[in-house]
Amino acid sequence: MKLSVKAKYGLTACINLAENYEKGNLTVSQLSGKVGTTDKFLEQIMAMLKKADIVSSTRGAFGGYTLTQSPKQTTVGQILRAVEDNLQIIDCMGAECKCQEPCSSQVVWVSLQKTINDYLDSITLDSLIKGENNG
């Protein structure tokens, strides 16, 4: 049940973009310094965030990344689902379940999945950078 480092790097990158939201772009190499990984690996993560339309990019010299929407409108759930295979906790979920008999435990997976998504969607980048989740 581990989150991969993509979750950690992706969220940290987005927090940095949130803090810079009024000021403009940040490049991958600026972000990788803050995040603590290589440019090349963070590139791949930024590509996933872009595909999910969480960040937008400008190519070429003086390019970089910004949040597509404001920190108030961007949730941690959106970010983690983008980089973490939709945060899916188990393959066998819902109607597409291939088990012979319906798993008696499936109700647990479905409701846990919802609990996780609902909780993470309640946290915005804005609330994070303002320290509103520290209590």
Next chain:
Amino acid sequence: MKLSVKAKYGLTACINLAENYEKGNLTVSQLSGKVGTTDKFLEQIMAMLKKADIVSSTRGAFGGYTLTQSPKQTTVGQILRAVEDNLQIIDCMGAECKCQEPCSSQVVWVSLQKTINDYLDSITLDSLIKGENNG
């Protein structure tokens, strides 16, 4: 963020033990049939559940496993933590974090971890076998 099959097999085994709680033991091979895995693999999972004192065993002929406590007192959280490395969602958690600077995203991991544990501890095996979580 995937649960391993140990979570699925372990919980399903425990649900079967809960349904049999008044009647007595179930052997690994009885359980593995219900669960849909091999005896040898389920043995390893039962060993983890026993170490966490969730199940108790009787060795020798006519032996097998039972829940240590009643289905009303056994929670899904206890079971999953026993077989899933304490359900830890990230290594870098709390004071033992080895990051250079404290991760700005750490508040998310800590609170998500608590949300997951609290939720799973609210579900007992008794409520599961009575279908009280289907709504």
Next chain:
DNA sequence: TAAAATCCTATTGATTTAGTTGGAATTAAA
């Protein structure tokens, strides 16, 4: 003594993770 069961430890093939590598395409500034 034999059969049925748990207990213990090591090994293994497949998959996933966390990058690395090598460039192509785009853009702004000199």
Next chain:
DNA sequence: TTTAATTCCAACTAAATCAATAGGATTTTA
């Protein structure tokens, strides 16, 4: 118009983890 800075794209790889498999040793009842 060239150069430097940047994103974009695709393939590869070493290490770790997962999901078993394998081979017994030990314990208990009939």
